[in-house]
Amino acid sequence: MILQDWWFTTLLGMTGPIRPPLRDNIKADVLIVGAGAAGVAAAHRFVGSGKKVVLLDRNICGGSSTGKSAGFLTPDSELELSQLLRKYGTQGAKDLWGVSAKGVDIMVDNIKRHKLECDLQVQDCLFLGKGAGGWKDVQDEVNAREKIGYSSTVYKESEVPSVIGSxxxxxxxxYTGTYGVDPLLYAQGMKQVLLDGGIEIYESSxxxxxxxxxxxxxxxxxxADKIIFCxxxxxPDLTKYYETVYHAQTFLSISEPLGDNDIAKLFPQGPLQCWDSDLVYTYFRLTGTKRLLVGGGDLMTTYAKNDTTMPRVMxxxxxxxxxxxxxxxxxxxTQYWQGRIDMTRDLIPTVLVDPEHPWTHFVLGCVGLPWATFCGDFAARNVLDDKELDNEKYYQYFSPNRKFMIPLWLEGILGKKIVFTVNNAWAKYRQKNAE
Ligand SMILES: Cc1cc2nc3c(=O)[nH]c(=O)nc-3n(C[C@H](O)[C@H](O)[C@H](O)COP(=O)(O)OP(=O)(O)OC[C@H]3O[C@@H](n4cnc5c(N)ncnc54)[C@H](O)[C@@H]3O)c2cc1C
Structure with a gap:
């Protein structure tokens, strides 16, 4: 097994251009820094706006977390619906599930509208419980979905082998309405759409x-008149808001292609995207090239400060x-790779207008491609002064001044890792903001 991101391998067939670095001093109406899912969504919002927009990335478009991800497009993220419900009440859970569901819609709409070749797979989600605790987690999800009015199918222990070969x-x-995608080909496909729409893009910048x-x-x-950092x-020398961002590390691996008989044994009713209830959960799905993508981690490496590349974890x-x-x-x-996912202490993104530089927006700590897509688009709509945007509704969740269990100043005493772990666990398992 070699250390190499599979999605970079899939780029070898791409005909689109790698954009050169920025070598001049230029002016723009809007500058977007960072071309992951958030940055490309922000830039896309300006196509046809008549504004001169520049998009910069230090890597290639999608070259960081976006292009390392497993490409599950689901409203689910580190916070399950039942956790959102406990934490924010019915309206809050609807608002926040709605954020990531909208992110899924934007991405799928882009793929279909622009005919992006990025291995879009229609794949239902399957959350698998293990043991008595896992069955309770499944039931919590079923109850939460019922309460909010979302449909789902539940499988008892004896019924699970009808959908997964175990x-x-x-x-x-x-539940339905979810997809799999090659996230790097998505970002690179969007790059071409943006270039065609008149956005100036510089990679390696x-x-x-x-x-x-x-x-x-x-x-x-x-x-630039306006700047959006995604x-x-x-x-630290770029923004004081670096303090609000933490990381969790996860590993991914890709298999050789499976034969049709093996696929039928693994997914008797057709391919699904799956994850389980273990504390560091395992997740897997089939790509369009019939390879099995498997991800997961262990507690020792999840909160590591830097990327670790230990094949033993995978x-x-x-x-x-x-x-x-x-x-x-x-x-x-055949291949494995790792990535650290940016996140905040309560696993909800931080989106803000910097009070000291009110022409500057930040989109930070988005856990999940759909969240990043929504938040990048949201920041761009703010810049465009979109009157239909319900800022009050979203900033109550996204503001850097929202309440956290342990305040930042305690980090000096307890250390970043402890503060993040405690806040994170509190957000997932204990926090109640409403009802
Ligand atoms: C291994 C792994 C698996 C994952 N699996 C999934 C999954 O299946 N589904 C899902 O929804 N999410 C998944 N995620 C999470 C998801 O990838 C991220 O939440 C999402 O990509 C965040 O998008 P973003 O645009 O906010 O950040 P990024 O994609 O990280 O984009 C930020 C961009 O900013 C650029 N940048 C940073 N600093 C500068 C600078 N100073 N100058 C210029 N450019 C800069 C970076 O190069 C980068 O391209 C996974 C993540 C990892 C690591």
């Missing part, structure tokens, strides 16, 4: 400093899945 799970919940309306890269600069792993995840699903026991896995 008899170790204690139950499962399935890291913003290293910023003063007033001007940002500097290694070789050039952009002076960056990951923000550095080996353990794969071994665990093979024990649960006998038909894949002989399946070979």
């Amino acid at each position: 008899n170790v799970y204690s139950g499962a919940i399935r 890291e913003v290293i400093s910023w003063e007033g309306h001007t940002v500097n890269t290694h070789l050039g600069s952009v002076t 960056i990951d792993k923000p550095k 080996d353990k995840v794969i071994r665990g899945l093979k024990e649960k699903i006998p038909s894949i026991r002989n399946l070979g896995f």
